[in-house]
Amino acid sequence: MSTRAVILKNISANLLLQLITALGGFILPPLIIVTYGSATNGMLASIKQFIAYLTLLEAGIGAAAIVALYQALTTRDNQLRNRILAATHHFYRICGSLFVIALLALAILLAWLTHNEISASLTFYMVLVMGAVNILDFFLFGSYRALLTADQKTYIISTIQAGSILANIAVCYWLISAGYNILTVQIASTLIQASKFLLYRQYVKHHYDNLNQHYDNLNQHYNKHNTYKLQQTWDALTHQLTGLLIFSSPLVLITLFLSLKDASVYAVYALIFGAIKMALQSLSQGMQAIFGHSLATNPERARHNFCRYNRLFMCFLGWVYTCTGLLLTPFIQLYTHNMTDANYHQPALAILFLLVGIIENSRIPSMTIIMAAGRYKATKPQALLEAGLNIACSLCFIQLWGSAGILLAALVSFLYRSSEMVHYTCKHILSLSCIRPYLLWLVVFATIAITISIGWQPVSNISVHNYLDWIKLSCITGLSTAIPFALLLFLIYRRPAQ
Known part of the structure; x- marks a missing residue:
């Protein structure tokens, strides 16, 4: 496939994803605010930002793996590819375990911080339910995402994700309109988002020969003496950390220093400009x-x-x-x-x-x-x-x-x-x-x-x-x-x- 065709496919799929993401962003928050109140919307927006901080546990792994995979994919060295994926998957599993512990701590902390404006038990369970998708991402898909990105196949990620978001919009809209509580709505949303990992896994398994991302299944020589060392992992982590601190800190600071209603107002404007940012990023996809x-x-x-x-x-x-x-x-x-x-x-x-x-x-x-x-x-x-x-x-x-x-x-x-x-x-x-x-x-x-x-x-x-x-x-x-x-x-x- 020519470079121009690859660019067109990646940009088109990403534009579709951003359009559907923006659609959900514009449809659901007003419905949530009208049905459950601005405090609930502010709580949801804040949880998303706090969870984004916790995903820093994996930051740098994917970025370093993508750069490392360029050589293996260009030379069609499947053995090197598998060693890189095994190292990547190993890091993701460690970070996933730490993420589970951090998520529990976040649920307790956020429930305490917002208990004057919203039910502490509701906040606690919402954090756990919303973070469940990230847990699955750590353990099931992190290394595969790096592989598809390095192989110029982000259109696969974008297309599957767009489908899951569209299904999520439809189901959540129906549940909210039918009068279900916000926790039930979020559980349904999490289950829908989790289903996309099965599709990712199925695609990767069928389109890459001799794919293996587990140390135990690799040749014994590579398992013990020649495991791949990801370069610049901590440097890439630093970039991810600084970026997330900058782009995720506003709602966190507003929640801590102002109020959930202020967070909701900020989140509405951030939603609009976030959609614009995603449209621009589509050109770089x-x-x-x-x-x-x-x-x-x-x-x-x-x-x-x-x-x-x-x-x-x-x-x-x-x-x-x-x-x-x-x-x-x-x-x-x-x-x-x-x-x-x-x-x-x-x-x-x-x-x-x-x-x-x-x-x-x-x-x-x-x-x-x-x-x-x-x-x-x-x-x-x-x-x-x-x-x-x-x-x-x-x-x-x-x-x-x-x-x-x-x-x-x-x-x-x-x-x-x-x-x-x-x-x-x-x-x-x-x-x-x-x-x-x-x-x-x-x-x-x-x-x-x-x-x-x-x-x-x-x-x-x-x-x-x-x-x-x-x-x-x-x-x-x-x-x-x-x-x-x-x-x-x-x-x-x-x-x-x-």
Whole structure:
């Protein structure tokens, strides 16, 4: 299969996944808030973030395994592949055991922290039920996910996951509408999500010859004397840790310092911008493996393809966030119409989310190259500095400005790290000048600001009474704002790629 076909399949499958994920994200939370209250929605959002912290136990294993598997898959060395998978599976089993212990501790702690706003027993059992899927992931699928990702088959993961999410949306919607309690709904959701692991396992077993990920079944020589040592596991772990601290800490801090209702408000805005982020990440889906292979075999081609990819990505990012800036207010008004137990209309949060999203997602092309090249150790100090800056500013700013302070802290740390990633990618991996990527940033950011300024008044004058009106407005806005970015893309593609 050609590289272009692989990219198309991976991006298409991931776009489908993100679309269905966003669909569930927009359908279920309003129903949960109206049926069970904002406190319950805030509790669910907080549990997800706390569990995300616990999954750090496996962080670094998958990333290191993916880089290691490139060589085995390129050379079709099944023996080396199996040794890498055995080492990966061994690490996942150890981490899975630790995760079970940590999950029990989290259930007790979170039940105590939120007992004034919601039933302690409900919180306790919700943590255990929601964490059950992660336990299965540790023990059943972690090493297989690394294999499929390294083999440029993320479309398999995305397609199966999309199907499970679609089934989950349908079942949860029916259960909530029928009046079942939230714990019953979550148990059903967990069972549906668990079923996808059987499909993953079935695919891998039938599409890889002589696959083996258990030390006991490998040749005795490799079992005792030549077990594979995953390189940069702890360095990759550091990157995963810092990333999760940054992206998961907001709801945790809001839960600890503010309230579950504040967490629910933040979660609604985070849901919208999270869907936008996932759409942008779809453009990079599968690119890591492709760049990983080309950096090893044809660096010049990798350099040329990255320049073209970066230009396309930045123009798409500009168009997406321009549309978001113009359409967010009417959407929030529609989406939170029936959510009356908390103030969901907060323009300051909307503006800050927009700025943070633009700066954060500008790093995606550079981050993809860094991961493809396996430069975890070399970029570890910068990642630690970003995390330290983010957490320190968050702890200070949340005391002064509440939820808005969390976003201001993110803006500060993202400005540093995103620009640093561009510099490192150009200088130390691709041997390119940094000037053009930085100029591209400035041009795209200026185009976003100018287009929103011009379009704000006309869009604000259009009345939006229902989702059909909003969709019509979205189509008009999308087509209109595409013009400046299409022109920009045409102009920059006329220039040489380097």
